[in-house]
Amino acid sequence: MTQYLEFEKPLAEIEGKAEELRALARQNEEMDVAEEAAGLDAKAEALLADLYSNLTPWRKCQVARHPDRPHCIDYINALFTDYTALAGDRNFADDHAVMGGLARFNDRPVVVIGHEKGNDTKSRIERNFGMARPEGYRKAIRLMDLADRFGLPVITLVDTPGAYPGKGAEERGQSEAIARSTEKCLQIGVPLVSVVIGEGGSGGAVAFATANKLAMLEHSVYSVISPEGCASILWKDADKMREAAEALRFTAQDLKQLGVTDRIIPEAQGGAHRHPDATMASVSSAIEAMLSELDGKDAATLIADRRNKFLALGQTGLAA
Template identity: 55%
Template sequence: MALHYLEFERPIAELEAKIEELSKLSETAGPGVFDAEIEGLRSRAQKMRRDAYSKLDAWQKTQVARHPDRPHFVDYVADLIDDFIELHGDRVFGDDQALIGGIGRFRGRPVVVIGHEKGRDTASRVKHNFGYARPEGYRKAVRLMELAEQFGLPVISLIDTAGAYPGIASEERGVAEAIARSTEKCLMLGVPNVAIITGEGGSGGAIAIAGANRVLILEHAIYSVIAPEGANSILWRGSRTGADAARAMKISAQELLANKIVDRIIPEPVGGAHSDREQTMANVAEAIEQELAGLDGLSAQELRKRRSDRFYAIGRTLQ
């Protein structure tokens, strides 16, 4: 599979191209001829990647959060959820594949899982509408949360969307109302819910399934009321850049944690979640298990109170 390099990774890409070239030459020059040079270049590339990812700014983190090879909802389900059964449709209009959900087992524990899916190639991106959920997607989420409450199952939400779909048909079918209903259901659930922002957490399309007891975020993910490009367009009439907006909006995981908008940062491997899927999955699984364990045994009333206290506190201590 071809690697996708981001703009700030160009020096690393050039170095790894040299490594690839030397590796091909070594096949014809004989075994071991270029081993020392290749090993030296690999060590240098690893150091460059480690240095680059240790000081990413908000715009660079936005690029990493949108990386095409970053693990998607279907990957998390495949790796973390056993016996997953997808449940389709909102029982009103149709089945939105931008927001997927179902039941399964997380480390032996029955759970309901809901999340955005962007798709990876052209066909799947069209199928999943690039992760832009329509009203029926959020109504499906409400249906699944009601099912979780009925059977006493915890809810795990995986958020990765630039926002809800803003098309005319979506507006005609009441997308704002559907988002509000989904947000309300999250906040009023009588069972534990944990939300993880795995890539992009954008606008109401994200908060609709992120009104959880515990909101976690991957180290290089972002969470914002609007995409940086949209903020630039609306606030500055396009006179600046998305990069300027990203830096001003405090959308990185570290800034969000400092402002108590998220509760925990899940570390990513050096090079981002896409560079080591196995390690990423292990980190996410461990975080989910710890958070669910911390909510075990709480009454429905206590779970609701903790949620309300958590969200009412946002904004009181913003830096």
């Protein structure tokens, strides 16, 4: 069943009427509703195109958070073969908000790491809504060390509102774990490519996305803080999230202009949640292209390129 966002309510009405007509026709075979239903379908398609042709930053944020968007586990199941999950940080626990392990991508051995939000109430609670604890970042560090040791490219899939801010996480060194994970991204001598598939929130995203190549889905967002959090700090009013979203410049299009992301992966009309298979195919092509661009580079070059890329970001932003 389609879940409609707030701004999609007019679309929900039209598509609902078309479905009602078809339901009536199924109950009464003598009814001919094909022409009327087709007209409503065409009207809905035109409205969908209009809604998504010029999304505001806040609406893009809503699309990025859509619960039906493909999540990390969906990409791993669709794009990778021989996936072997590796669990735990060998210190405290296994964080289910972070998943990763050994796999093959287009028959190339890789290490894949990503945030997983879950897709129903039970799994969302288990995955902590994609908000990693320190042990999640320490698990990622262990996997990146493994990749470096065996010369395997690292692919990260970013989709998190941010690192978990709970008391236990702080007691176990949340900020230190994020910093160490970011540092490890900069140190490994193998290709590291990252894709923001939904939300890229705060240091929890940077800890996975400090990569040689960063791609973002067309309707994904990547920011130091959520619009609601920003509005609460700047205006003491979380309801000003629309104004905050405009100011943050966190859309893929803004970040391409600022030089933060290297490429934008297009989504089919209506977003990834309406066309998950097409979206995952586009992500696969982007990952293959980014890895190909890094083929043949030695460890010293990969590390230097990664470091120089991030040192140059501030200059790019000022110029823009």
